[in-house]
Amino acid sequence: MTSVLSGKKVLLGVTGGIAAYKTTYIVRLLIKAGAAVKVIMTPAARDFVTPLTLSTLSKHPVLTHFTNEEDENDTWNNHVELGLWADLFIIAPATANTMSKMVNGNIDNLLLATYCSAKCPVYFAPAMDLDMYKHPSTSANFDKLAAYGNLMIPAGEGELASGLSGKGRMAEPEEIIHFIEQDIQSKLVLHGKSCVITAGPTYEAIDPVRFIGNHSSGKMGAALALEMVNHGARVILIMGPSAVKVEHHLIERIDVKSAQQMYDEVHKKITQVDIGIFSAAVADYRPANPVDQKIKKKADTLHIELVKNPDILSSVGALKNKPFLVGFALETENELVHAFAKAEKKNTDLLILNSMRDKGAGFGVDTNKISIIDRDKNVSDYEIKPKSEVAKDIVNEIIQRVL
Numbered sequence: 201m202t203s204v205l206s207g208k209k210v211l212l213g214v215t216g217g218i219a220a221y222k223t224t225y226i227v228r229l230l231i232k233a234g235a236a237v238k239v240i241m242t243p244a245a246r247d248f249v250t251p252l253t254l255s256t257l258s259k260h261p262v263l264t265h266f267t268n269e270e271d272e273n274d275t276w277n278n279h280v281e282l283g284l285w286a287d288l289f290i291i292a293p294a295t296a297n298t299m300s301k302m303v304n305g306n307i308d309n310l311l312l313a314t315y316c317s318a319k320c321p322v323y324f325a326p327a328m329d330l331d332m333y334k335h336p337s338t339s340a341n342f343d344k345l346a347a348y349g350n351l352m353i354p355a356g357e358g359e360l361a362s363g364l365s366g367k368g369r370m371a372e373p374e375e376i377i378h379f380i381e382q383d384i385q386s387k388l389v390l391h392g393k394s395c396v397i398t399a400g401p402t403y404e405a406i407d408p409v410r411f412i413g414n415h416s417s418g419k420m421g422a423a424l425a426l427e428m429v430n431h432g433a434r435v436i437l438i439m440g441p442s443a444v445k446v447e448h449h450l451i452e453r454i455d456v457k458s459a460q461q462m463y464d465e466v467h468k469k470i471t472q473v474d475i476g477i478f479s480a481a482v483a484d485y486r487p488a489n490p491v492d493q494k495i496k497k498k499a500d501t502l503h504i505e506l507v508k509n510p511d512i513l514s515s516v517g518a519l520k521n522k523p524f525l526v527g528f529a530l531e532t533e534n535e536l537v538h539a540f541a542k543a544e545k546k547n548t549d550l551l552i553l554n555s556m557r558d559k560g561a562g563f564g565v566d567t568n569k570i571s572i573i574d575r576d577k578n579v580s581d582y583e584i585k586p587k588s589e590v591a592k593d594i595v596n597e598i599i600q601r602v603l
């Protein structure tokens with residue numbers, strides 16, 4: 201399952217509390233989620249967990265000082281660069297002492313200098329004994345850090361290192377990661393929006409072993425699904441037969457074979473969603489009478505009567521409360537004229553035109569070249585790009601119109 205932390209650059213600041221030993225698990229969970237991790241420790245933190253453990257797990261040197269004092273040729277550890285490198289900064293455990301310095305801009309170590317230089321979101325997970333936690337100065341510091349825009353991952357209750365029991369235990373590593381994932385997710389622009397995407401070909405049965413199909417790979421629809429969830433949307437991916445793997449906890453995949461099955465699944469879901477993206481290459485016709493047994497080779501010619509499939513996109517375009525609708529058009533001649541007519545007939549808010557005349561566009565390949573046509577017949581032309589990049593362009597156009 202892909203985490204929203206995948207590909208993120210995470211700075212972990214470790215301060216000097218007994219809970220520092222748990223940061224080894226935080227680093228492991230971050231790496232497992234696909235994040236790049238760098239660790240900064242305060243001098244006191246090194247008494248609780250070794251830099252070697254954290255550098256081994258994070259695959260980066262662990263920094264504590266502005267320079268490495270044992271190596272006179274060493275370069276300066278630049279807190280500004282570190283602060284700018286990070287997509288997010290987690291301070292865990294955050295001791296009462298470090299929090300007080302964060303509040304007051306008291307910069308007496310690399311971790312605090314980096315904190316003051318960081319432009320990214322800062323999360324902090326307090327850890328201390330219960331009476332320190334209850335002290336009015338601690339509560340005042342929590343409030344001030346919240347006022348600076350820093351996000352607190354509250355401590356839990358339980359047994360403390362002092363032997364006492366109460367509030368002050370650092371949140372467990374899994375809770376810290378979950379808190380951050382939820383926070384990032386909730387701030388994505390399409391959070392709370394949902395979407396149906398059709399993708400891939402359809403197979404129309406002739407007999408139990410043969411079908412009429414097409415060369416669609418489903419790659420464009422899969423790329424769109426991933427791009428939509430990267431922006432926080434929930435996606436129902438209704439997919440014809442395709443070898444493409446798409447796995448994400450926000451993607452519900454429904455596999456279908458025929459156009460009629462795709463139509464049925466779309467109509468079960470479409471009234472529940474805000475956006476519909478119809479990228480499937482649906483067969484326009486299907487055999488009128490598919491047979492139960494394999495057709496034997498006999499005469500020199502074989503006639504198969506075909507009947508029209510329902511047009512799924514048009515049927516959704518005709519709904520009274522239709523979602524924001526994106527259709528695709530693959531044209532071989534008079535592209536724009538046909539695309540304008542299609543947009544009108546199918547009632548799309550955006551129509552994505554790809555021409556078979558463009559090299560590297562269309563079926564099977566990993567690239568595509570598109571033009572996007574909106575309701576006012578504005579046309580935006582895009583360069584040839586990998587399908588993942590094309591998906592970004594399409595989703596950006598959607599975001600501009602649905603928010």
Ligand code: C5P
Nearest residue numbers: 478479480482510511512513527528529
């Ligand atoms: O009419 P044409 O097949 O060119 O339209 C393409 C668009 O219509 C695509 O968005 C495709 O997914 C959708 N479509 C559909 N059901 C069909 C045929 C096409 O949803 N039966």
